[in-house]
Amino acid sequence: MMISANLNTYLIIAVILLIIGLYGMLQHRSLIGMLISSEFILNGAGLNFMAFNRFVAPNPAVGQIYTLFIMGIAAAEAAIVISIIIAVYRKYGSEDPERVQDMKL
């Protein structure tokens, strides 16, 4: 039994990516660390779409287009978050999430 030709393998890898992202979200003390963790969550979602696209979906273009969409959204999200972090850093002099809880700029 080849493990690379099995839907469940990819689903479990995607779950592990999601869990890594969640753990990083809980653990990291900086906003950039949390952004890195969110990239893991988005990547897990993309891998999930690709796995279902390969093994289940009737039209093999849909999953790939959806994964491309997720990549585009992740790039846009990263750009916005980095600029927010720069603005927060300029205002507060730190990027500790607990210091910016009140969200007043």
Next chain:
Amino acid sequence: MIVFKYIAEVLFYAFMILTFMGGFMAVRSRLLMHAVLGLAVSLLGVAGLYFYLGSPFLAMMQVLIYVGAVCIMIVMGVMLGNTPDQLAYKNFEGRNTILAAFACALGFVALYVAIGQAKFAPAAEKVGDMSIRFIGESLLFQYCLAFELISVILLTAIVGAIILARGGREEEAK
């Protein structure tokens, strides 16, 4: 050749381990720069997995967009946000590691059981193939809206990022 099949299988394990090791490095390293490096390694591993899912195009896009663009952007953010002496600050101070690991393990077990229980039947008939040509035609005709939406979102994000990031500069100039 049966040998190539086994080599491919070993490479699959290698990509899987690359993904997990990068993820572990990203969440546990004390330096943010190492965390970004772990993210890049992990995304390269996922790009390899996309190859095994029959889509070299998406593997290429993963390397190009994620490893090439997003990681570089995060590196820029790390370098702009932290002065060098702050880079080694305690990344996990005040966080309860054991509780977080327990919660994540619980979520993993729940999803693992759910995947084991689920039954996914392959579609009865398939249209098209995995080729880049078919993706391109789908993007331009059937899924034109998704294509346009990505462009609008990216444009909005770029404009928004410029406005957000240059906010303080005029105040400093005055």
